[in-house]
Amino acid sequence: MQSETIENYLKTIYHLSTGNSSVVSNKQLADKLNVIPATVTEAVKKLHELKLVVYEKSYGTRLTSSGSKMALSIVRRHRIWETYLAKELGFGWDEVHQIAEELEHIKNDKLIKKLSEKLGHPNFDPHGDPIPDEKGKIQKSNFIKLSEAKTKSNYKVMGVTDHSTSFLKYLEKHRLIIGAIISLKNIEEFDHSILLMCEKKEVSISPKVAESIIVETL
Amino acid sequence: MQSETIENYLKTIYHLSTGNSSVVSNKQLADKLNVIPATVTEAVKKLHELKLVVYEKSYGTRLTSSGSKMALSIVRRHRIWETYLAKELGFGWDEVHQIAEELEHIKNDKLIKKLSEKLGHPNFDPHGDPIPDEKGKIQKSNFIKLSEAKTKSNYKVMGVTDHSTSFLKYLEKHRLIIGAIISLKNIEEFDHSILLMCEKKEVSISPKVAESIIVETL
DNA sequence: TTATTATTTTTGGCAAACCAAAAAGATAAT
């Protein structure tokens, strides 16, 4: 099995199994990898033989510890590159993912070490996702999208994922700028719009807007 | 045909056809690419269909203008990366080639543009090889091979044409590194070996070695 | 529970990139 294929499977299994159940179905993998389920069946069998996953027929697939270790190293490479592209080369947050999808497959430990060093060993990438360290350890992030926030909690605005001028102008108007402290008052049941306090003023924002604001839990 | 395979063929044809005849044999390609000649026959037929080369049975292969354009763009990517790895990340000149072999296949014009910009649009890589510009134009140099140098003249080491790690290590040992000033003392009549002074030490090198060192006349 | 739907697996097939061995063609040596 080609190393790039293995890496893409492991990475995808990793992403699908964090958050939800640690067992991933063939259908889920097929959808993410843009192949048909039959192809996945073949692949996970091979990965099982390589002891990178545990695959149980008609049940699902989960990473072994060595598969998990490998997945974390790919995620590390991906996020280090994303950070590097953004910080050192001035790429926008929306451009870095696609390029990092290719760069992540270059296996050269020294290269990643040098990149990380130059960046001052960052723990989070430009999207706020945590970067696993050399040993695969992940620093837990307290950055979330405002759309995932809970009522009666306080947050600090850390960034946006939509850089359009109109969106930034909108935020400016409501003082929802980087560093602003906000307090979440209510989430409407029927449309998930959010009512919050920002600089002693009440602001109501749509779920679409909340999706594009990154906040830190205080 | 996979784009990475195409790129490796085009690049290799390009390297083999500059300097010598512009027509490259299957054997030459097979040796460089570590495949058997039969594999090359198949590949060049396909490249011919793609109009990237002109392949004539039992004669050889040469690049078309579109194949040449593509080859130059790959060479550009390779040499930009080599320069970047050396200058920005502090890799040694003997390490950069191997890593660039992988990085060169990432096709993203903006990425190469940004790297080149950050380096101040260099015209030569750490080995002294010229970097084609965006249009494929190569800055011509008046560099010569050390094997063509004359006695009692001074030269500056500008590059090499053999990028093997063992060769670069050999040069490193004798301080025959980029920028080194050498003074040619004598050329042996019977075997054309060269005696030179480099950093106040006498060094004797074989014609084979001299063939792979590029120098500038001072 | 039985029918319907969704998922998974099996089977047979395809294209890419390679190899080994044999046949054909070109080159060089005597």
Added chain:
DNA sequence: ATTATCTTTTTGGTTTGCCAAAAATAATAA
């Protein structure tokens, strides 16, 4: 010019990663 040698091409075969269609299994709904 006629071997001998080297290079090229052909032929048949492999592996990898994929797909399509059908069969088997599991999950869901009536």
